[in-house]
Amino acid sequence: MNALVAVLPDVSRGALRVWQRNRDSFRGYYLAAIVGNLGEHLVYLLGMGLGVGAYIRLGGDVPYLQFIAPGLVVSSSMWSSSLESTYGAFTRMTQQGTYDGILATPCSVDDIVTGDILWATTRALLSAFTMIVVMAVFGLVRSPLVLLVFPVVFIQGFLFASIGMIVTALSPSYFFFNYHYTILITPMFFLSGIFFPISDFGPVVQWAAWSLPLTHAVSAVRALTLGEGLGAVLPAVLWLTVASIFLYLLAVRMIRKRLIK
Amino acid sequence: MSPLPESIVGTSEQVVVAQGLVKCFGSLVAVDGIDLSVSRGECYGLLGPNGAGKTSTLKMIYGASPLTAGELMVLGLDVRNHARAIKRQIGVVSQETNLDPDLTVRQNFLTYARYFDLPAPEARQRADDLLTFMELSGKAGVRIEQLSGGMKRRLLVARALIHRPTLLLLDEPTTGLDPQARHLIWQRLRHLKRQGVTLLLSTHYMEEAAQLCDRVVVMDRGKIVVEGCPQELVERRVGREVVELRVEKEEEAALLAQIPGDAYTIERWGDTLYLFSDRAVEIVQALRAVRVENVLHRPATLEDFFLKLTGRELRE
Numbered sequence: 001m002n003a004l005v006a007v008l009p010d011v012s013r014g015a016l017r018v019w020q021r022n023r024d025s026f027r028g029y030y031l032a033a034i035v036g037n038l039g040e041h042l043v044y045l046l047g048m049g050l051g052v053g054a055y056i057r058l059g060g061d062v063p064y065l066q067f068i069a070p071g072l073v074v075s076s077s078m079w080s081s082s083l084e085s086t087y088g089a090f091t092r093m094t095q096q097g098t099y100d101g102i103l104a105t106p107c108s109v110d111d112i113v114t115g116d117i118l119w120a121t122t123r124a125l126l127s128a129f130t131m132i133v134v135m136a137v138f139g140l141v142r143s144p145l146v147l148l149v150f151p152v153v154f155i156q157g158f159l160f161a162s163i164g165m166i167v168t169a170l171s172p173s174y175f176f177f178n179y180h181y182t183i184l185i186t187p188m189f190f191l192s193g194i195f196f197p198i199s200d201f202g203p204v205v206q207w208a209a210w211s212l213p214l215t216h217a218v219s220a221v222r223a224l225t226l227g228e229g230l231g232a233v234l235p236a237v238l239w240l241t242v243a244s245i246f247l248y249l250l251a252v253r254m255i256r257k258r259l260i261k
Numbered sequence: 262m263s264p265l266p267e268s269i270v271g272t273s274e275q276v277v278v279a280q281g282l283v284k285c286f287g288s289l290v291a292v293d294g295i296d297l298s299v300s301r302g303e304c305y306g307l308l309g310p311n312g313a314g315k316t317s318t319l320k321m322i323y324g325a326s327p328l329t330a331g332e333l334m335v336l337g338l339d340v341r342n343h344a345r346a347i348k349r350q351i352g353v354v355s356q357e358t359n360l361d362p363d364l365t366v367r368q369n370f371l372t373y374a375r376y377f378d379l380p381a382p383e384a385r386q387r388a389d390d391l392l393t394f395m396e397l398s399g400k401a402g403v404r405i406e407q408l409s410g411g412m413k414r415r416l417l418v419a420r421a422l423i424h425r426p427t428l429l430l431l432d433e434p435t436t437g438l439d440p441q442a443r444h445l446i447w448q449r450l451r452h453l454k455r456q457g458v459t460l461l462l463s464t465h466y467m468e469e470a471a472q473l474c475d476r477v478v479v480m481d482r483g484k485i486v487v488e489g490c491p492q493e494l495v496e497r498r499v500g501r502e503v504v505e506l507r508v509e510k511e512e513e514a515a516l517l518a519q520i521p522g523d524a525y526t527i528e529r530w531g532d533t534l535y536l537f538s539d540r541a542v543e544i545v546q547a548l549r550a551v552r553v554e555n556v557l558h559r560p561a562t563l564e565d566f567f568l569k570l571t572g573r574e575l576r577e
Contacts, residue, residue, distance in 0.1 A: 012345070017375045024372060025363035097359030103325050104353035104421075105376035106345045261286065261326060 009252045011114050014107030018115025019122070021098075022088075026123075033080075033123075038130045041076040045069060045134070048195060058197070062226065069140045070222040071194030073131040073149065074156060077124035078214055081157040082185055084120035085164025086177045092116070093168065099259060113255045117161040117248065124157025125150060135225070143227025152224065152233070155240045156217040162247035169254035188214045216240050275334075276301050276428050276459045277322060282331035284317045284483075291317040293483030294331065301427075304450070304460040306474035306491075308467070308567060310576035313480040315463035316356060319432050322461070323353050336428065349377060352421035356432040358413050360405045366392070366416060367401040370423055377424040384423065391419040395449060411442030418446060422453075429453065431462040435469060447472050467563035477563075481571045495566045500526070502541035503565055505557040506534050506548070520547045528569070537561060 026033070045068065053064030092098035099112055107115075128149060135141050167180045192198075192214035198206055209215045220236035223229065277299040284292035292314040299305045307315045320326035322335055324344035333340045335347045361369050367388055374384030392398050395415040400408065408416065414435070421429060434450075435443040450473055454460055464470055470477050471491045478488045487494065504525075508516055513534060517527070525538035536544055545558045 013378065014376065017372075020375060021361070021372045024368060025361070028363060096362055097355075097357055098361055100325075100355060100357070101359040101361065101373075102376060104323055104348065104355065105373065106348045106378075107376055108345065 007249060009110035009114060009249070010108045011110050012106075012108065014102075014105075014111030015114040015118065017107060018102060018112050019119050021102075022116065022119035023122070034126065034130060037076055037080055037127050038134070040079075041072045041127075041131060042134060044075075045072050045138075065138070066140050066142075066226070067222075068195055069131075069135050069138075070149075070225040071192075071218045073128050073135070073225075074153070074214065074217045074221050075189050075194055076127040076131050077153050077157050078160050078185065078188070078217075080127040081120045081124035081160040082164045082180070084123045085117065085161040086168055086171075086180060087174065088120070089116050089165060089168045090171055090174065090177070093255075093259075103259070109256050109259050110252050112259075113165060113252050117158060117165060117251065120161035120164060121154060121157035124153055124160070128153040128157075141225060143225065145224045145227055145230075148224050148233070149221050152217060152220045152237060152240070155237065155244055156213070159213050159240055159244040159247060162244060162251040165251035166247065166254055169251065169258045188212050191215075193218045213240060213243055274301050275299065276336055277305075277461060278332075278334045279318075279322075280332040282318070282321065282333055283329045284314070284321060284326065285329045290483050292321070295478075295480070295483075295485045297478065297485075299459060299461055301459055302454070302457050303475045304454050304462070304473050306470040306477035307461070307463040307480060308465065308470055308477050308563075309463075309480035310465060310571055312482070312576055314483040315480055316432055318480075319353075319430050319461070319463055323351055323430055324348055349424070350426055351428045351430060352424070352426035354418050354421045354429070354431040354434050356436070358417055360413055360416060360420070362405045364405070365401070366397070366403050366405065366408070369405065369416070369420060373420050374423045379424060387423055387425075391422055394422075395419040396445060411438050414438055414442065415446065418449065426458065428459045428461065431460065433464055434462060435464075435466065443469075467567050471563045479567060479570055486570055491563050495561050495563055499561040499565045499569060500537040501539045501561055502537075503557075503559055503561050504536040504538070504541050504544050504548075505559070506536075506553065507532050507555045508534050508553075516548075516551075516553065519551045519553075520544055535565070537565070 045065070049065030049068050053068075056064045058064060058067055102112055103109065132141070132146060132149060163184075164180070167177065171177060191209055192212050193209060198209045198215065201209070216236040216239045220233045220240075223232040275298055277297055279295060279297040281294050281296065282292055283290070283294050295314075295318065297318075307318060309315050317326065321328055321333060321340065324340055324347060328341065336350055338347050340347060361372060364372060370388035370391070371381060371384050374381075374387070379387075388401070392401060395418060397412060397415060397419065400412065405413065418431070418434065431450075435446050438446070447469070450460060460473070462473065474491055476489065477491055477494070479486045509532070510529070513529070521543070522540075524540050525536045525544060528535045528537070538544060541558055545556055548556050
């Protein structure tokens with residue numbers, strides 16, 4: 001029992017208060033944030049989907065544009081969640097002294113980490129939502145199961161936010177985040193089956209790809225938007241959930257270690 | 262309306278009690294076994310040069326920094342396991358200005374009030390009252406970056422009052438402010454004290470301590486060197502008055518020979534000689550008689566006491 005208490009974060013309503021603080025500040029720049037994220041992924045969708053897609057025949061009846069769209073939903077979520085939990089959280093933790101201010105109130109460090117991760121998750125959901133709307137406009141949504149994309153994106157956003165917070169806990173300066181993006185996020189964008197099916201590669205590449213969280217999210221969201229049923233979705237969701245919980249607990253510990261001196 | 266069950270609300274008359282309090286950062290001992298006792302309704306000052314351990318002490322009191330050793334009770338509660346309950350009842354004005362630059366002045370209040378679960382309409386009302394109290398009316402809609410340094414500091418004090426704390430901790434509240442802003446903050450802090458708020462502040466401005474504090478401790482290198490009421494400390498350890506003169510070391514002996522009696526103590530620092538005495542008028546008359554210029558006769562201050570106690574070498 002005591003061991004369990006030691007592992008569980010000390011979270012209260014304070015986490016919601018921290019989330020609300022971030023939401024209020026977001027009101028000041030939401031348009032720029034949404035347009036920026038959407039614009040970039042729209043370029044990928046149209047440039048790759050229509051441009052490169054004109055030369056590509058995949059097996060089956062799925063056009064290339066349709067194939068990559070769900071992956072871009074997931075990647076736009078990944079980017080939003082990651083940026084918020086690295087540059088955003090780091091700014092609040094260091095430059096702005098926001099965390100210090102909150103720590104003088106009844107909120108705990110765990111409330112701050114949890115609130116910030118939930119906020120980054122919210123940003124992931126917003127990005128997924130705008131991308132799904134775009135997909136619907138292009139007639140790329142085939143099934144009402146698309147609504148189940150949001151729970152998947154929630155878990156995925158939470159996972160990438162937890163990773164971002166871990167990197168933030170380790171980061172001495174903004175430059176440190178270059179490692180996160182060049183070693184982890186950008187390669188993941190290309191290796192997790194967004195632009196080409198992983199099944200065409202050898203076992204080593206496949207194994208590597210399936211060890212990346214984004215691959216699971218891509219496969220789940222693709223199955224949902226194409227209406228392929230839940231068979232492929234559940235294992236992916238389970239994988240993401242277990243990884244999220246582990247990474248979240250690690251993030252809490254590491255930010256505690258950084259802040260409590 | 263108390264947000265806490267009656268059983269864990271502190272009722273003690275001693276608002277802060279520390280015994281053998283220790284804080285180490287690796288091999289550095291920042292706070293080295295201090296005892297403190299702050300009574301309800303008083304203004305208590307932590308004085309000391311940089312690195313004395315003032316901020317570390319305050320951070321332990323508001324639960325931002327765990328104790329290395331010792332006991333610390335705040336509002337009758339043990340800081341080790343009642344951090345949230347304690348923080349609900351105290352206000353903190355930290356050394357760094359940590360207002361939220363993403364938000365306006367009013368939003369800063371409302372956001373902060375929410376951390377204390379204060380309902381929005383009440384928070385709005387209190388924010389307006391506090392803006393008036395700190396002479397910031399008309400600034401509610403302004404973004405933080407548009408405020409001057411003094412305004413930010415006043416806002417920081419105001420924000421720390423939004424939940425009506427019974428204990429207010431202030432870490433160097435007026436460092437870097439112009440005299441107007443400093444005096445305004447002092448006025449307001451005295452007003453809060455009259456309303457029954459207990460104030461615990463750290464400062465290295467001796468005038469600030471003399472203006473505000475009923476009792477002070479002087480800390481140096483993590484230890485408490487002395488405790489007492491500011492006036493008493495000065496009179497007991499320094500004397501009532503000081504005569505300052507600029508005189509070269511070679512001429513010192515000849516000059517002192519002109520002063521009758523020995524009811525004074527001497528200290529030299531650089532080009533200045535300090536004579537501490539209760540009979541300074543006689544000293545000044547003797548010096549004037551032999552036409553010594555550059556004589557400054559003034560009352561002894563807490564600063565004289567402080568420098569006497571902690572030495573004059575720089576602390577960085």
